[in-house]
Amino acid sequence: MTRSFADFIGNDASVTQMRTAYTRGQGTHAYLITGPAQIGKRTLAIAFAGQVVCHGLQTEAPCGACPSCHASGRNGHPDIHLVERRDDKRTILTEQAQEVIHQSSLHPYLSTRKVFIVREASVLENEAANRLLKTIEEPPPDTVIILTTNDADQVLPTIRSRCREVGLRTMPLGTVAKGLIDRGVDGDHADLLARLSGGRPGWAIATSDDPAQLTRRDDHLTLLETILATRRTRRLSLADRLEDSRQVARTRERMAGAFEDWISWWRDALVCHAGCPELITNIDREGALRHAAVRLDITQIIAAITRTREAWAHIDANVNPRLAIEGLLLDLPDLT
Ligand SMILES: [Zn+2]
Structure with missing residues (x-):
């Protein structure tokens, strides 16, 4: 330590x-x-x-x-x-x-x-x-x-x-990015990390030291984009990807991590919908976000955020994680 x-x-x-x-x-x-x-x-x-x-x-x-x-x-x-x-x-x-x-x-x-x-x-x-x-x-x-x-x-x-x-307070994104660049992180990557950190330098430094965290986020967002591109009738098997057969506690933790990333993605969809794509956090997902912003109306995007928060709260309240995720998967909009 x-x-x-x-x-x-x-x-x-x-x-x-x-x-x-x-x-x-x-x-x-x-x-x-x-x-x-x-x-x-x-x-x-x-x-x-x-x-x-x-x-x-x-x-x-x-x-x-x-x-x-x-x-x-x-x-x-x-x-x-x-x-x-x-x-x-x-x-x-x-x-x-x-x-x-x-x-x-x-x-x-x-x-x-x-x-x-x-x-x-x-x-x-x-x-x-x-x-x-x-x-x-x-x-x-x-x-x-x-x-x-x-x-x-x-x-x-x-x-x-x-x-x-x-x-300790959140820092301007430019300050976080510059701090990362001073530590040898390259410019584009520093910019992405700074945005994802929401101004939390501790997260940005930890993630630049441990790329596995970014890989997990990538997996979470790819899964969300796959869910949205899959008809509801075929979605339930996708829930397997968030399950950990060894321990329910790990499944809860994994889902909580995924839901946090998903909410961040939906917030970006909202920002895109409002016509401010320069403000999105997940800049490496801009294509999929713009697509969602065109296909969905604002109430559908807000409903997706609310529904994801609910599922997160259910998991936190010890609801069976499989049930919570299946319910959410069926409620998310269809972008096929
Ligand atoms: Zn000493």
């Missing part, structure tokens, strides 16, 4: 606030990093944690040379603890909060401080949040807690009021 402050595009004020907190002697013991999903909250938390555990804290941290920095660089500093929702759970459990409390009472292993990064503080179980609150109020002097959240309003107000809040 090596991350550095150099991994950021934009959000200069917030990044500088974290980077200089300790070197200026303005550090505190609890932070809440807020901002939309995949904007870079975890990256900022990990970069900051690397600085807090650096032995050269009083000078130019992270120094990159001390035993702590070496351990951070090897991806596993024993004094940096990442706490997140387990894959099969909807909340961060009380036992996980209890573990934070226990670990914070022990001496650090390698550094002079310990850092706990609690990802998505809004999904803390009530009891977990209440227990953690005590540690946030009166932490051991060598403990720093960093919480992150997509939605600060969903975090317990008592927790929120005891943290220093650091906000």
Whole structure:
């Protein structure tokens, strides 16, 4: 989990606030990093944690040379603890909060401080949040807690009021594209990534590092375009492509990813229909989008967005995913 402050595009004020907190002697013991999903909250938390555990804290941290920095660089500093929702759970459990409390009472292993990064503080179980609150109020002097959240309003107000809040915001697409180009991404690809990111540099950097994410999106959009070009009576077999025979949870995750991409495609169809194709996000799909915009009227496009959102909500509410996807497939318009 090596991350550095150099991994950021934009959000200069917030990044500088974290980077200089300790070197200026303005550090505190609890932070809440807020901002939309995949904007870079975890990256900022990990970069900051690397600085807090650096032995050269009083000078130019992270120094990159001390035993702590070496351990951070090897991806596993024993004094940096990442706490997140387990894959099969909807909340961060009380036992996980209890573990934070226990670990914070022990001496650090390698550094002079310990850092706990609690990802998505809004999904803390009530009891977990209440227990953690005590540690946030009166932490051991060598403990720093960093919480992150997509939605600060969903975090317990008592927790929120005891943290220093650091906000990350979406950036202009040009800023994201330029940041990617500075990292060696070629111009057209940087432009596509910036548009798809919706101004979230964290997503853009992660996707440029991991092309599999773009391949998944390509598969999702190709499937949608295939569905629309297939008569309704023949569509049901296409649902197989989103199913994972190994695990229902994976099928849900796969469908949620597909629905997100599909809604983005439909929004672009709406933009095309309004006569503003220069504003579309999925610029590599312009041909199919223009075709849909010509064939469909505005109510059909809006209905497709609403219906896809509904199917997504059903899957989230534990409806059988196969039923949810089949219902949606039959309701999407026919462009044959
Ligand atoms: Zn160091």
